Structure formats: structure tokens, C-alpha cells
Amino acid sequence: xxxxxxxxxxxxxxxxxxxxxxxxxxxxxxxxxxxxxxxxxxxxxxxxxxxxxxxxxxxxxxxxxxxxxxxxxxxxxxxxxxxxxxxxxxxxxxxxxxxxxxxxxxxxxxxxxxxx
Amino acid sequence: xxxxxxxxxxxxxxxxxxxxxxxxxxxxxxxxxxxxxxxxxxxxxxxxxxxxxxxxxxxxxxxxxxxxxxxxxxxxxxxxxxxxxxxxxxxxxxxxxxxxxxxxxxxxxxxxxxxxxx
Numbered sequence: 001x002x003x004x005x006x007x008x009x010x011x012x013x014x015x016x017x018x019x020x021x022x023x024x025x026x027x028x029x030x031x032x033x034x035x036x037x038x039x040x041x042x043x044x045x046x047x048x049x050x051x052x053x054x055x056x057x058x059x060x061x062x063x064x065x066x067x068x069x070x071x072x073x074x075x076x077x078x079x080x081x082x083x084x085x086x087x088x089x090x091x092x093x094x095x096x097x098x099x100x101x102x103x104x105x106x107x108x109x110x111x112x113x114x115x116x
Numbered sequence: 117x118x119x120x121x122x123x124x125x126x127x128x129x130x131x132x133x134x135x136x137x138x139x140x141x142x143x144x145x146x147x148x149x150x151x152x153x154x155x156x157x158x159x160x161x162x163x164x165x166x167x168x169x170x171x172x173x174x175x176x177x178x179x180x181x182x183x184x185x186x187x188x189x190x191x192x193x194x195x196x197x198x199x200x201x202x203x204x205x206x207x208x209x210x211x212x213x214x215x216x217x218x219x220x221x222x223x224x225x226x227x228x229x230x231x232x233x234x
Contacts (some may be wrong), residue, residue, distance in 0.1 A: 033221050043206050045159070045225035091158060095221060101172065102147055102212065104223060106158040 002027040004092050004107035011112050013082045020067070021077040021110045023092035031097040034075040035104065036066065039089040048090075051075055079112075087114045118145055118211050120226035128232045129199055136195045137229045139209030144189040146213060149223065150182070153206040162207075165192040199233045206230050 003026040013019035025034065036048040051059045051066045059066040067076040079086055092107040119142040129135050139148065148165040163171040163184055171184035186192040196203050209226040 035222065037225070043153075043208075043228040043230060045208060045210075045228070047222055047224055050222055097221075101161075101164060101174075102149075102221070102223075103161050103164075103174070104159075106160075108158050 002029075002032075002094060002096060002105050004094055004105055006092055006107035006110050008110045009108070011110055012115060013079075013086075013112065014115050015084060016081055018078060018080045019082055019112065021079070021090050021092075021112065023075045023077065023107060025073050025075065025092075025094050027073075027094065027096060029096045029098055033095045033097065034066070034068070035093045035095070036064070036075075036077045037091045037093065038086075039091060039109070041088070045091070049077065082114045084114050084116060087112060118143060118213060118224045120209055120211055120224060122209055122226040122229050124229060125227060126230040126232075128234060131200050131233055133199055134195055134197045135199065135231060136193050137207055137209070139192045139194070139211075139226055141190045141211045143213075145211040146189075147211065148186060148192045149210045149212075150184060150192070150194045151208045151210060151225075153208065153228075155204065159208065162194070165194075196231065199231075201233045204231055204233045 005024045032053045034051045038046045049061045049064045051068045063080045065078045089109045091109045093104040121140045123138045150162040151159045153159045162177045163173040165184050165186040167186045183195045206228045208228045210223040212223045
């Protein structure tokens with residue numbers, strides 16, 4: 001069964017510094033997508049970045065980048081130049097493309113706190 | 117992307133009652149989903165809302181407890197029936213536009229409905 005593991009329940013980072021949030025996944029399927037979402041205290045889920053299993057390059061979206069290491073089955077989120085507004089829960093998720101349900105499997109999340 | 121709204125944003129309900137949550141998307145989407153997030157937990161898919169037919173439920177979720185409707189391509193409702201305190205959660209609606217993989221696979225979420233059952 002597919003599984004997403006986020007081993008860091010909580011992280012601190014100083015404002016303006018970079019931080020890496022870890023995500024490892026387990027699947028035997030060759031075709032899948034990996035997603036990162038941000039959930040502020042308000043509860044909404046904000047899509048941040050996507051990486052396809054066949055993408056040759058690491059995905060980037062503004063201050064967010066994804067360090068994709070396919071052989072190690074890891075998809076770590078890197079946030080550069082942290083801002084106070086980055087304080088939130090961050091969830092890694094995966095979807096197998098052979099799964100016709102289009103279901104996203106989520107990790108347990110990492111709570112990031114940015115210190116001024 | 118898709119802009120998704122949900123109503124109500126939060127509610128406090130008595131056990132044994134039912135609550136219907138509405139989800140509206142700003143444009144036609146291929147698929148709509150309902151997730152539950154219990155306190156301090158991650159998200160779990162309840163069901164896929166199918167337009168014009170019965171929803172597809174995940175293991176552990178049943179239609180009698182969580183009836184879902186999707187009368188058109190932009191609107192869906194989730195009812196939490198005969199509520200108990202264990203149903204206290206955030207309920208989130210999501211939608212995706214494409215059926216193919218790749219970046220079109222992205223699911224966008226509504227702001228969530230924070231439900232407390234006393």
C-alpha cells in the first residue's frame with residue numbers, strides 16, 4: 001500500500017533563512033504525482049508545488065522548490081527566505097496515476113514556526 | 117486553478133442532528149471530493165462526488181452517514197448525519213479540472229468547514 005511519511009512533527013526556522021521539510025513515500029508504481037500543501041491556522045489547504053515521477057527536473061514555484069530524489073523515494077520541500085507568514089502546517093501528498101479514484105494520500109504533516 | 121467556497125465555515129451542532137455542507141466551484145471541474153480532517157490529524161478522503169450518480173465512498177465511510185450530492189459540475193453537498201462528538205472535524209471540499217496526470221492532476225481545496233459536535 002502506498003504511504004507518505006513526514007518524520008518532522010515540528011520545525012523552527014529563523015526569518016529569512018531557508019528550511020527543508022522532509023517527505024518520503026512508498027509505492028511500487030512507476031507513475032505518480034507528489035504534492036505539497038500549506039495549511040494555515042484558518043484551516044484552508046493551499047496548493048504549493050507539484051512533482052511528477054517522470055519529471056527530469058526538480059519543481060520550483062517562487063520561494064518553494066522540491067528536492068526530488070526518486071531512487072531514495074523522497075520529495076523534500078525547500079522554502080527559501082522564510083517569512084513570518086510561512087508559519088503553518090505543511091502536508092506532503094501522493095497520487096498514483098493508475099489509481100482511478102484520483103485519491104490523494106497525505107502524510108501526517110509538519111508544523112513550521114518562523115521566528116522573527 | 118479553481119476557486120472553491122464552502123458554507124458554513126463553521127458550526128456547533130448537537131449530537132443526533134445532521135448538517136449539510138455546501139461546496140461551490142467557480143468553474144466546471146471534472147471531479148469533486150470530500151475530505152475529513154480530525155483534530156490534530158491529516159486528511160482522509162471520504163468520497164468522490166460523481167455528477168448525476170451516487171458518490172464513490174472510501175473504506176470506512178458509508179452513504180447513510182455521509183450522503184453526498186452533486187447535481188452539476190460546479191456544486192456538491194456533504195451531509196453529516198446523526199452526528200456524534202467523534203464527527204467533530206474540519207470537512208474540506210476539493211476539486212480538479214483534468215483527468216490526465218501531470219500538473220492538471222492538482223486538487224484545489226475549499227476553505228473547509230469546522231464542525232464541533234456537542
